[in-house]
Amino acid sequence: MATERDAVVQRLRDVGLRVTGPRMEVLQILTSGEHLDVESITELARVRLGTLTSQAVYEMLRHFMETGLVRKFERPGRPAVFELAGEPHQHALCSRCGRVANVVTAVPEPPKKGLRGWLTAETEIVFHGECPDCRKQPTALA
Structure with missing residues (x-):
């Protein structure tokens, strides 16, 4: 083994x-x-x-x-x-602490218009927000 x-x-x-x-x-x-x-x-x-x-x-x-x-x-x-x-995957990024988590989700097809002549190699989707740990913390006053 x-x-x-x-x-x-x-x-x-x-x-x-x-x-x-x-x-x-x-x-x-x-x-x-x-x-x-x-x-x-x-x-x-x-x-x-x-x-x-x-x-x-x-x-x-x-x-x-x-x-x-x-x-x-x-x-x-x-x-x-x-x-x-x-395996290909996307990410979630916490805007407060910078934590990164893997996300498995369907990736949309590149748009037909606006990318004429482009050869798209990959698509990256990043979900921005707050992780569960940061959501439990009070927000700092500006």
């Missing part, structure tokens, strides 16, 4: 990346399914590895994105977050 570690090793090998302890640790962290920024990933990896720089994590994530292992989600005004690539 393959372990989660074996699965991470195989993912790296499948895309032609060398298997290293830091790469395995970063991918292992992303298997949690959370959307994490570079600093969070770095802090979590340091617990097991001892030392690791944010720059090294940025480089790993860049390689992971180039090989299709990881996707990046931009949060306006906040650091981007990363997740393992997988």
Whole structure:
């Protein structure tokens, strides 16, 4: 029976990346399914590895994105977050805390008018609002 570690090793090998302890640790962290920024990933990896720089994590994530292992989600005004690539899905973004959640929903067809000559590669839908935790908190007065 393959372990989660074996699965991470195989993912790296499948895309032609060398298997290293830091790469395995970063991918292992992303298997949690959370959307994490570079600093969070770095802090979590340091617990097991001892030392690791944010720059090294940025480089790993860049390689992971180039090989299709990881996707990046931009949060306006906040650091981007990363997740393992997988089944296509959309996102919900909390406007108060920046939390990101996966959403599975039907994606509309691109409009026939207004995009003449375009070749649409993908559609991204982001639901903006407040997560359940923020909805329980009182709103700050401006």
